[in-house]
Structures are given as C-alpha cells and as structure tokens.
Amino acid sequence: MKKKFNVTGMTCSACQAHVERAVARLPGMRSAAVNLLQNTLTADYDEERLSTQDIIAAVRGAGYDAFAPGEETGVLSPQRAAKDEARRIKYRFIASLIFLLPLLYVAMGQMLALPLPKELTENPGLFALTQFLLVLPVLSVNRRFFTNGFKRLVQGGPNMDSLIALGSGAAVLSGLWGLFRILVLMEHPDWTAALEQAFHGLYFESAAMILTLVTLGKWLEARAKVKTSDAISALVRLVPQEASVLRDGKEVSVPVQGLVPGDIVVVRAGERIAADGVVVDGGGAADESALTGESVPQDKPIGAELAAGTLLASGYVELKVARTGKDTVLAQIITLVEEAAGSKAPIARLADRVSAVFVPTVIAIALLTLVVWLAQGTSFSFALSSAIAVLVISCPCALGLATPTAIMVGTGSAARQGILVKSAAALERAHKVTTVVLDKTGTVTSGRMQVAGIVPGAQSSSEELLTQAASLEHFSQHPFAQALSGYAEEKNIPLVPVSRFEGIPGRGVCAQEGEEQLSGGNLTYMQELGVAVADGEKLLAQEAALGRTPLFFVRGKKYLGMISFSDTIKPASADAVGLLKRMHLQVILLTGDNPQTAQSVARAVGIDRVIAGVLPQEKEAVIRRLQDEGEVVAMAGDGVNDAPALVRADVGMALGAGTDVAVESADIVLMKDDLTGVATALQLSRAVLRNIKENLFWAFIYNVLGIPLAAGVLYLPFGWKLSPMFAAAAMSLSSVCVVTNALRLRFFKPARIARKHQHKGKIMRKTLIIEGMVCAHCAGRVERALNSIPGVQAKVDLSQKCAVVESHAQITDEALKQAVQKAGYEVVAIN
Template identity: 40%
Template sequence: MAMKKEFPVGGMSCAACAVSVENTLKTYPGVKKATVNYATHSAIVESEGKLDLDHLKKAIQNEGYDLIVEDVKAEELELQQQKDLAKLRFNTIASGVLSLPVFIIGMFWMHMPYGNEVMWVLTTPILLFFGRSFFINAWKQARNLKANMDTLVALSTGIAYIYSTFNTFLPEWLLSRGLEPHVYFEAAAIIIFFILLGRLLESRAKAGTGEALKKLMGLQPNEVTVIHNGQEILKKTETVQAGEEILVKPGQKIPLDGEVISGSSYVNESMLTGEPVPVQKTIGSKVFAGTINEKGSFNFTATQVGNDTLLAQIIQRVKEAQGSKAPMQHMVDKIAGIFVPIVILLSIITLFVWGFTGIEDSWLRGMLSMITVLVIACPCALGLATPTAVIAAIGKGAKMGILIKDAESLEKGKKVDTLLLDKTGTITEGNPKVVDVFFPGSQEDNLPAVIAAIEGKSEHPLAKAIVSHFDLKEKPVIQDFQSHTGNGVSASFEDKLYRIGKKSWMEEQGVSMAEGILADAEEKLSQGKIVIFVAKENELIGSITIADPVKKTSKEAIKHLQKRGVEIHILSGDQDKTVSHLADHLGVPHYQAAMMPTDKAEYVKRLQQEGKIVAMAGDGINDSEALSLADVSIAMGHGSDIAMDVAKVTLIHSDLGQISKFLELSKKSVSVIHQNLFWAFIYNIIGIPIAAGVLYPAFGFLLSPMIAGAAMALSSVSVVTNSLRLK
C-alpha cells in the first residue's frame, strides 16, 4: 500500500542540512520520493509500500538529525523552532561581543602584557560553547565520511585555537628553535562569529515562510454550528462528517465545502477567484471553505470535509511547492563538499613533504605550513561571498520599496523571461468604483442624493461603491425601501417611485426602455463592466457603470517590461469579456480568464515545462499556490498577508513599475555574488600553494600563519567592500 506522509525534522541548523536529510531519505529502501522543507522543518515522504518508521528514524539520526515519526502537536514543534532560533541568536550575539576585543588585541595590541592570555580566555567559550555546533556537526559528517562547510570551519578554527593555546602557555618550545610563537585567536573567534551571523540571518529570513501556511490554516474556523434534529449544536470542524447540515451566520467564515439547501446571501470568494465583488448564493449554489459570508444567513450540506476541501488542497500544494526548491546560497555548501577534502588532503601532503625534506626542523616547518594552509583556506571569504551581497541588495531593495526575502529570488530575477500578472489588485486597483454616470436629458438636482440615500440602505456589495461615488453627507429621507434579492432595490421620494437594478428586472416591472441609454450600456457591457440601471416611475432615466480601474502606472510598467524582453501573461478569475478588453488595452497578447487557484498553478507548471523562467505577481490568497511554484514570486504590498508570506518579493507601493527595478537589482546582485565567489576562489587558488611553501625552494620564502591570518581577513574585507557597492 502506497504511503504519503509529512514528518517534522529536528536538528537542522541550515538549509544544507535539509539537502543532507533529503538525500538520506531518497536513498532509503522503499522511498519513492522525498522532499525536505527547511522553512517548515518538515519532510514529505512518498513510498511504494509500508515503511518501518523506527528504522527510517534511526537512519536520519545516524546522519546527525532527527525524524519525528510520533504524533506531535504543531504548537509544540513551533515552540521548539522558536527556542532553536533564540539559542542561535544568543550564541551569535555572545560570540560577537567576545570576539570584538579579541580582534582589537590580535590586530592592533598584539604586544600588550598578558594579551595572549586575555585572548585565550575570551576565545575559549566562543569555540567550545557558542560555536560548538560546528564541531559537533563536523564530527557527525566525519563519522559518515562526509565533509561540508562545518568541517572546514571546525578544522581551521580548531587547529588555529590549539596551536595558539600551545604558543600561549609553552612559548619556549618555538623560541628555543629560533621561531616566533604567533597566536591566531582573532582568526578563530571572528570566523565563528561571521558564520553564526550568516546562519542567523538565513534562519530569520526562512522563519517567515511558514507564516503563510499558518494563515492559510487560520482561514478555516475551528468550530461550526451543525443542525441536528432541528437543534443547533456546536462541533469541532475536524469532527464534521460529509452530509451534515451546517448553519452559516452573517460575517462568518464558511468552514467546509458544500451546497446551499436554504437561505441566501452574498459570499466573498476573493480568496479563490481574486475578484472583489461577492457572489450571490441561493439554494443549490456551491460554497467553499475559507470564503466569507457577508450579511445574509443560510444552511448548507457539507460535501467535502477534512483534507478533501479546496482550501485543504491549496494548503497541501503550497507546502509541497515550498519544499520543492533549494536556495542559492547552498551552492557554497555543495562546493565545500569538494573543496574541504581537497584542502585537508593538501594540508596533510604539505606536512609530509616538508617532514621528509630532511632540512632543519623539517617536521616543525611542515606543521606550521599545514596550519598556514588550513588558516588561509578558511571559508570566511567563501562563506561571506553570498550573504554580504544579499544583505546589501536587500537593504538597497528596501530603500526602493522592494522587500526581498532570499538569495534565490535575486539569482533567478536576472533570468526571468516570463511574467504572469494577476488582474485584480495587481494590474487594477482591486476596488470596484463608479467609472461613469450616464443620465441623458435634464434631471432634477437632487437625483444623486436620492440614489445615494436608496443605495445606502442596500446590502448589495456594489452599493458601497455607488454611495462612495456620490459622497453626500446629507441624504434625503426616503420611504418604502425594498430590497429585491438578486434584482435591485426600490424606494419612494416625494411620492415618486425609484428603481435601481438589473435591466431584466426593469423590463419585468414594465419600465419603458430608452434606446440611447441601452446603446450606451451595451458598449460598456461589451468591455466587461457592470452596468446598473436607474428608473423613475416607469421610465428609464439613466445608468451607473462600475468597474475595477487600471492603476495609473500599470500600462507604462508593462511596456517597459516587454522592452526588456519579458513575455507578459494576464491571469484572472474574472469573465472573459473583462479580461480580453483589459489585455487589448494594455497590449498583452497572452491572457487567461475564469481561472481558479489550481488553474493558475497548472499554468505556471506548464510554462516551466516549456523551459521558461517564470515570475508571478499577485495579491490574493487565490494566487498563493501559483506564487509558491513560480521561480520568482512577487506580492503586492496592499494584498493579503498570505500572498506576502508565500512570495519571496513584496512591492511595498503595489506598483508594477517596481518589477523592472527588481530585475535590474537582481542582475547587479548576481554579478557581485559571482565576483565575490571568483575572488574568494582565486584567493585560495593562489594562497594555498604559497602557504604550502612552493616559493621556498626558489626564493626561500615561507608564509607564516600570522600573515596567512591577515590575508584571510583581507580577503573577507574585500568581499564585504565589493558587496557594499550595491548600495
């Protein structure tokens, strides 16, 4: 029997850990597919048959991590993650506080009385307590004959610390041999602090990703009112069975998918369709979990419960999509997997080559050269290459009104060739407004006030737009107000009957149609706009047109993106007429209408299968699944919290013009990251052979560990300085 299950994963300190856990799971017998999500600290495992979970847990524990196969509450897991983040924050701050005086003494006051002893006292807790995770992880990797960045950090800092400690307390041993007993406490301390700082920044950035899932889950109420034998019973949502009758009151969230069996109301389905206008629900209409009931009340029969609801499926797909991508910065960890063993091998070769030369103090010189190789090959510059550029770019983006969550988006932004735009709230303002009022012929001065007074009593979602448009503080007193559900409203003013509503309803009421008004309305309806008719007594006197206006900056922004070679696609849950008219107006040949969240997600996948690098910009819950799957996900700042949590880029001002600025920033950032990595490697390629002593036979030059430590620090400074150019 096939199995697909999600398990919490413990002990992951960085996303490289997620790669290690995922590889172990994938190679475990019987596992068909496995994805590990560092953001949520979880693994989704698919198997062809039943797995021995205890054995699978042991396999992960052998790698130095933990797979929690027992049932654990989400609150407990979240609490543990918060504790881990707090611990990392404390270790980073503490190591930073202690390493600063060590750095100052080691670089500027190296001859101060008892300077070495002071540095030893300050450096010892940095390595043995605040930075102990590097040594623990390095040991776990070594047990499995593996190496990563932790291995190199532990080796370089550990050897520098042991050598410096020896020279601090037994300096005579080197002095008697005519050698200076240098110490490298500052190199060891600063390396630990910088790498911890990088981990903290990464962890904080990733912590927000899981918020999207929490908010999506929060869309479903915990309790529902079930009708049983005519009695109202309060039940937990997860205990409701398909076929049970549920009561939904005004303002409540709909708990499950179902079909209306009595009552009527307007339901806000923007989380599914993205459209701001609530949909009327009557007997036989389908309703969906997470959507919001407006003012009416109705009963419905639950048809889909538990993990079968549309909302539950969106949550699951977002989880899977988030776990399907590996962030860019882990490229360094992969490189380290090859780089570290080579450096270790070179350092050992250096020791033995020197040892067997037979020159005076050959083994001592070999040991010093070996330490020099390990110090100069320290991963500080390599480890800083990506984070410093990312931090600088994120800071620059924030000043421009662009919030960027991670390095992956910066890397892929440069490569984007296709941009998918949600319509409502992204291209348009996302707020229905009156765009035209057409009342031909002379009308009484108080007509706007009468219309505002009547619509002010209406429960229809579009009434607010009409009242807001006329914006009258003093409204006349009307009589005999009536709401005709699904058709319109009517009321009397000064003994005259006014009707506001649908054309078909007007005709049923015997209202005489004015050809000029109808012709004007037909043109607007063909553009996908909403037209509401107004009649006085039995005569049609005018119309009010409502639409979602296009943002002032959208057309220019789209043109600019097209000039950059980016192919634009418009995706919308709205009707075809509206979307096609908008696409023509903006000069966009590719568009899709009447799309549900799953349709948008499938559209993203289809374009990716064609080899396109896809960016998606949206603002609603209905966009969250597509945003999770897109190579670059962009949320509008005024949109839903869930869209912003899922997306890796947020445009604070909700202006499409900022997308071009983000793509340009991405291009510059990737260039700087590549420069940083290039110089970090060139530094090692040149520095390691010199540290090993290749210049000694020809020039008698042997690089001391002290100069190696200074060169290592200089390489880090150069990387940081280069990154700051982004600002």
C-alpha cells in the first residue's frame, strides 16, 4: 500500500534524511521517500505488518510530527501552508531587522565615526549592556532555531537549525562572558588592555546578524518555494466554486461539491466547466489549453465530452455530469503532477547520502577549527570566530533543495505544456533516450480512417460486399470498422443480423451470419481460412503503394471482395520527426500494418527505419531486442493496444489520452494528440536534468569551498578570514540561488519546429462560404468532411459561416463542394 503523509518540523536535508531513515527501518516498509520541498512522506508498505499509526509513531520518535492528509483538522494544502510559512518568516525578519539596525549602530558606530550618545561612549558597562538588551528581541523572535536545533542535537539528529543555534549561541555566550568581564573590570581602571580585550569578545551584533541574515534567506527561500507550486495551484483554481444546475425546471446555483452524476449543468460562454460530462443540449467551442496545451478552441456538439476546468469560449451548452471531484480528468492530472513532484529521482541519492552525515561532520570540523587555532596560539576570540563561521556557512538546505525544486518546477512546466509526468524517475530516464519508437495508427497518423476503395470479388457485387462487411464490422470498435460503418450509414447500406462476433488479434474478425461464417481481415487471415484471393499479393502491393490498407471479406468459402482504407498523417508528425532526428535520436516506426503501407507513411514523415507486420503482443519483444542492443528506448503509442510495449520501454508515452489520464502502462501521458509532445517531453527532461546537475554542483562546490575558507585555511598564506556575519549571508544566499535556478524552468519553451513541407510551392488557401450550419455539431461535420480530402487542412468558423481550406496540392472547387454537399450542407461561394 502506498500512502502520503504531511510531515512538520523539517528544515533541511538533514531532517529529511533523519525522517527517511527512521521510517525505512520499520519492518514491512518497502520504500520511504521524504520530500523536503513539500514536507511530505510517501510510504510504500505492507499494510498487514504496518499501520498508519506505526509510521506516524516512527516519525514522531525521530523528533518530528506526521499526519495523514485529511485526518488532522487544520492541516492546510501544501500551497497554502507554504504561503503562510513565508508570511510568518517575513514578520520574523522585519522584527529582527528593527532591532539589528540600532544594535549595529551602537556596536560599530565608533569604528565608522558615527555620533553616539555620550553616556555610551563614556560608560563601557552601559555600552555592552545596551547591545545585550538589543540582541534579546532578535533571539526571542528567532527562538525556533534554538528550540528545534538543540532538540535535534539532543535526539542525535542534528540539522541546519542545530548549526545556527550552535553558531549564534556561541556568539551570545561569548558576548555574555565579555559583558561580565567588562562589568567586573570597570572597577579596576588600570586594567585598560584587559578591558579592550573584553570589548573584542562582544559578539552580540554577530549573533543578531547571523539570525537576521539566515531569516532573510529563509524568507526568500520560502517565497521561491511558493512559486515552485504555482503550476499545481493554477490547476486547482481552474475549477469554479459554483455551478448553475437545472433542478425541477429551474436554474439554481449550487457549490461544486454539491454536484452529483446525472445533474444537468448550464454553461455559458466565458464560464469554466465544473465537472466532467457530456453535452446533451446546445453546442460551442471549448478552450482546453489548460489541460492539453492546445490553444485552438475545440468544437463541442451534442454528444461531445467536456472536462472540468476547461473554458467554454463560445456558445451555450447543457452538460450532463458524469464525474465530479476526485474522479474528474483535472483531479487526476493534479494527482499525477503532485505525485511526480513529490517523487525522488535516482540522481538525488548522492545528495541524500551526503545529507545523512553532513551536520555531524560540520560540527566536528567546527570543533577541530577551534582546537587547532587555539593550539596555534591565536586568541580565543579569533578561534571562536572561525568555528562560528564554519557552523553558519555550512548549508545542508542547498543540497536538500537541489533536486526536488527542479523536479517540481519541471513537472509543473510540463503540465502547462499538456505533458503529465508520472514520476521523477521517468523524467530522469527520458534524458538518456537514444531511440524513439512510434506506433503508426493514432500516433503518426490521425487514426481516423476512411473508405478509399471497393473492389468486389468476381462472383459478388459492391452492394453485397458492403452489406456483409458493414454487418460484420458493426460490432467492432476498430478504426477500420468505424470508418466502414459510417460509410455504410451514409450510403444507406442495409445490414443483416450476425451473431457470435469474435476478434482475432492481428488477423481480423469473424461472426455467424445465418448458416455461414462471415470473416474479414488481412491477406494472411484469408490464407489461414483457405480462401483464394485472386491477385491478392498484387492488390496488396498496389494499395500499399497508395498508402492504403486493404481488408478482405469472405462468406463461408465465397470471396466477397476487398475494401481499402486510408489514414491521414497528422499535420505535425513530419515536423516532430525532424525535430527528434535533430536531437540525434533514432526514430523507428513500429506497426502491425503491412510493410508497404508502413513504408509509405514513413517516407511521408521522414522516418528511416520501419518494423512492420508486428502483432500487438510482439511489440514488447521488439522493444526488448532494441534494449539488448544497448538502446535506451522511448515508446509512444495509444496507451491501450500498446500496453506491453509501453511497460517494457525505458520511457512509455501515451498520446492523446485526454479522457483517460491515468493510463497505467505509460510513464508520461501526452494530453495533446500529436507527436510534438514526444519531442517536448524529451527536451524538458534534458532541461530538468541539466538544472539538477547545476544545482548539485553549486550546492557541493559552495560547501567544499566555503567551509575551508570559514575555517581559516587561507588565513596564514593570504590573510583571508571570513567573519561569521559574511558566512551567514553566504549561507542564506546559497539556498536562494538553488531555488532561483530551478525556477528558470518555469520559462521553458520547446525548440521551434522548422516546418519542411514535402511539397514545394505556394500553399493553396481558399475560403468557402457555407449555408446550413446552425451549431457546433454542423461545423464539426463540415470540418471532418473537408479534412477527409487527402492533403487538405480545414478549419470551420461557425460564427462567420465559412471554412478556411489549406493544401499544398491544387484541389478543385468541385471537389471541395462535393465534400461539403456529402455532409449535408451547401457551398454558396469560394474565395
């Protein structure tokens, strides 16, 4: 069982490592991953051996607290909690600054030749006591560093708070000792030198500066963390708070939480959809860019599906609610993004191992620094200053934030592009991909088949062939079957009753029609049935050369004839393949179709290698063979028929899964139904991994260089000495720099696709004025009819009663008119 917990009290990667170790050692715990950025624990455990309370107890035993989401009243969403934390830290910083400024003025005024009250300059005791009184409020508002830090130290799990508490605490104790000495030595005016030495031991301003600068860094870091969750927050805000529902014939406004399946929701132009459902009345165009990344509004006639969070750009619809709340597409997207952001990439393991021993090592280095400098004969003040600098410059936070910030921002950026990444591990694997395998139908091509040719057998007629074939395919959901059923309906072809329908994978279908078996499928299936198809191989070659797929039909032993189907290549496929090749990736077309048809499609989009005639169950073996050859394989398919291959691939990508985002077999779900998403996902993976490596480099190099500098390694040869105040400033900025670097991923833009058309010459563009269109359903029929013409790309504008047609080939006006007339409408003018 996998469950997520909210964890409170963590401040750095040392805390993260401590909680992770405490939970991972529980019997029955399969894996435990703690996310410092989201303050969450994801535990995968055997529920027969462990309970939720056992896990919570382990976290509490480590010195932290944990709650299962929703089980603790008052637990806020990660986004709201991050904003509240940033606001609290901001107030702490302002309060600290208010007292720090006068403290610095008093402590350093004389060195800077600033005017000070006479009472302070002439009374050493008052001078030192004033500094002590000014540092007390700073200590008070930042007492969390001390309570948490010393608590973790006592429990054996020191963290960043422990370093800050030790560093600033040592400075305060030194200051108190100095204050005590000054008050005592004031009674002995002859001890001027000793008194001056005592003044040098006042570290009150250093303690206050350390705490204030660290708090400033924490505030900037918290603000940056809020921005990392912007993508998830934006998705949550897509759902409206209320919806207009028809009840008892009246339109009433109800909270979204009150919607139930079956409700009829009224949506007008400019309003967002409150739940998933089906249009039962009206029509319009929906802006689905927030879910799919597709900026062009999509027509939604009666019967079309609408998803929660999308915007009705135009029209009016009545929506029958199908799914609400956590069952909606949007809710599943949010869950996927949150899970991916909360998961851990393998590259984070190095930082985890370092974090586990980081704080104890730093404390040991600080003690060693103190002892060594004292052994060198330096003053206690110098030795203590160096030890404090070591404590406060060390930053385990930068290590802990390096990976999760990049993962969260990267997955959020992917979501805005219509790409849903299921895990950080998948995102990391994607950057290593060397070969991209593409399914043909529905991936490279649109999958919207159309009847392209009818060749009846010698002893059959076209009408008999169509009647028998359409009757057989009527029960199938295959694209060929749907195209044939639609064609038969358009031609008013009568159907005959059939029974015992059965699909033969990779071959065809069969059913019982009267006393005879009715069968249809590829030429191999005909040969297995013992049916001779005259010039079968020749027909197959001819159709393949035209980019068509033929199906053969037989009743009993009587050959009825052949019906061929053509598929249209998606507009962006050729450009996307070109982009993948420019990324130095091998692109392979993998299909169950015949080799000739596959080669025809491959040539059209620029794919060099084709593996054709592969059954669905054999695709997995092809992927495995490529992996055995040393390739890192990404497989793009429909997420259902290609499930075994998607699972076997190093990275499985499901295309166009807008109504089924939780495709279990895919690592990455591409909401937009074209190949550009494959290239974008791989580009984004490379950008995220590059960002993580940058973060880890700066986090490591900062500590590798900063700690020796603070310890005074360069003091003897060069006289370079880092004061605790500068160390605190550097430490504060290190985490901010790491998070800010990760935030650059918010501006990720996929590489431009240079469009290299297969046909040279000017694009033919015509505008058709069409009569008879009254709703989005009409517009959709006209658009489909025009797009069925080979080489044509058409877009219908219902408001203007027109269609804009583009093509590289010269299409006659008559062909365009006939396509529209077949759809039931009339072209009155062509411009």
